[in-house]
Amino acid sequence: MTSATSSKAARPAPGPPREYHFPRFERRRLDNGIELVVAPVAKVPLVTVAVLSDAGAVCDRPGQEGLAQLVAKLLLEGTINSDGAELAERFERLGASIDAAADWDSSSVTMTALSEHLSASFDLLGEVMRTPAFRVREVERLKGERLAELLQLRAEPRGLADELFSRFLYAPSSRFAHSEGGDERSVAAIDREQILSFYQARYVPGGATVIVTGDITADRAEELTRRALTGWSGSAPSRIVADDVPARFERAVHVIAKSDAPQSELRIGHVGIPRNHPDFFAVNVMNAVLGGLFNSRINLNLREVHGYTYGAFSGYEWRRQAGPFVVSTAVKSDITDAAAREVLAEIDRIRTEPIAAEELSLATSYLDGVFPIRFETTASIAAALAVLVIQGLPEDYYDRYRQRVRAVTVDEILNAAQNYLHPNAMQMIVVGDPSAVAPSLDKLGFGPVTLYDTLGHPSA
């Protein structure tokens, strides 16, 4: 890259920054054990309500993978009062958008409604949490939809690469080695009894947090929560801790055959670190320099220097236990090995040489400056508070975030790269044309190459 010459016009200097703070929020504990977190933001007549339960996919027992996600989705498929169609109709006539999902660490039912419809929508949300019906017809339909999703995945290289990456990364005994939503066998085995007992054990006020953000006061939020969730009882379930043991400690290449694919979906990475880690900020900034930003080393190298790809990024997936660290990209089939070599070279480089001061300041000034832009909506503020609650972060986490980002040093980045990037344990997953990629990846000498079909079974 050329350096700016003196003939170029000066860039405008920024004016004095205006102060910003993350929306003030208040926590209250209700009689039945519900934790209420309210962030009043009076910008538009809109409120988001999120009900978090300790009912994430880590709670699935072996052989029942997919249960947590199925239960979360079934909450919106009918209550004792209303069948699924009628329930959807009741929310939507109020203009309330509602979604339910379970990720690894938690489940959430999230609703956004205009202030004028909040009271009625909130009551309906309470009905969903307290009295789901789990009708057999809906249970079987959603199981069928999950099977359709799994079938679709076989022909979808991006999703397939992500899915099989986790499978090859974690030991089979780890919940993380299995799909968040379950596979054909585990989903088929789930029945209504299991669903009901999962709901009864884990959807309880003692383990629930209600987050309310937007055009509302804390008192009003408490009043609506009490009214909507009255009669809901139960104490907190025991916390399930996932096993995050890697499948192997040496390098390996896993090629999933998709013949005639014009591109290879490439994933390179290993098991990362838990969210609540003392070096979180150094690791986060290190990743921004490596592959977290558009102007990161990996994207500039693969996209802007070589034109190998439309985009290449790296990231840590943050969970209570160690989620994956992964570099993701899609490259033209015939240069798969060359692209992989560049990724590995960038990982080596950030582990051996201190980054330049301008690289550090680009990453930290971006993360610092973009902070207010991340919280423009009631939904994004609720999502940020959900992370705080689920990951058990300190109350002043968002108030201190920018200061802690700015405090990260070049030495800390080098330490983070050396301690938390593991070139010798890297797994490489390629979904692509085996005849085009396997021989050249073999020659790359990264590790033994194994071929698989789209179900992840080794090819004969």
Next chain:
Amino acid sequence: MRIPIETFRLPNGLFVTLSQDHTAPIVAVNLWYHVGSANEPPGRTGFAHLFEHMLFQGSADVDANEHFELVQRAGGTLNGSTWLERTNYFETVPSNQLELALWLEANRMGKLLPAMTQQKLDTQRDVVMNERRWSMDNQPYGTWMEKLPALCFPPEHPFHHSLMGSMEDLTAASLNDVAQFFATYYTPDNAVLSVAGDFDQSEARRLIELHFGSIPRGKGKPALPDMSLPPVFGQWKREVVPDDIMLPRLFLAFRSPAFGTKEYYAASVCGAILGVRNGSRLRRRLVRERQVAADASAFTYDLAKGSDLLVVDVTARPGVPAEQLEQEVADEIDVMVRDGIEPADVERAVALIQTSFVSAMQQAGERADRISLFATYFGRPEMVNEELGHYEAVTSDRVNEFIRERLGENNRASLLYIPRDDAAVELVGVDAAAGAR
């Protein structure tokens, strides 16, 4: 909710809109050029989009990739996008960085060409070809994005050809094309600049005049041909696409009234009744009750010239053949044509549209973009404040009138994706058996 809007026009023709909101120290800068894939000359499909990539390759005072670097260093987010009728570029930055964003946009509007090189063009051509592979060629059903407009618009119509472009045309694009396209379309009198968020009105105006004022007006652009089409296709158009997929999927399109017309809002409400969220007709009937579809949705293209498209998008459940899927969807549309819809259907759709509009308008970038849209297409940014009123005025009678006129068999275009070989069908059998165990 009323979005405040001030407007003015610079002597060089640049139309400017300003919308203040001081809730957070954030400001969005949003620039729309009234040029899209519809303006591409023959043999240059995909050029408007390739050109969008070139706008991030620097300008006289900005190095390659420095545009991204400067905005991110300032704590901002940015991107650009290309559509059939327009190309937009946008940044959201901390409000004390407004001048930087304006300066960057002005520098590339005024002085792009000195920075253009053959090497940059070659690299971005490779990047775009990889984008095509990533979003279309190596993605199940990905080609619908170019096949549906090709099916729905006659060959000579500017909306017919591929926005992403053919590999052949992308290969043929030259630096001379870049210079021509820039001189013709990237001029202040063919652009709208919107600023939304936390700024001082007179200061913003001063900065805009300072940085954009000296850019010369363009020499005018070639007029698009007459875009108007008859209200209906006049037949049921059909195309079957064998693809590397597991489940059949149908895109069923209807020619519909152009975006921004009074009739458009009835069509848009009809789309929401058919396929927006869980309570919609197609989800309720095909996914929930009949269980023949894994998913169903509906959307409009929002084309402002000539006519628009309303599209229904339905994916089959495992075991449901493509022909049955198409028949089931057609049956539901036929029922709608025969029986019409009820006022309650309209209430549900409009209530959802209200919430999603207010929700989107929380973001400075979304506000600026919506204002730019109305300013670019109609010269009337204040239409952003009239939108909800238009939706609230839609009655079931008007939707039923639209349904009778536009959802009949003489106005349908089916793009039906079917699994390419028998392998997928066998796998369906295997999985269905696994599901039964």
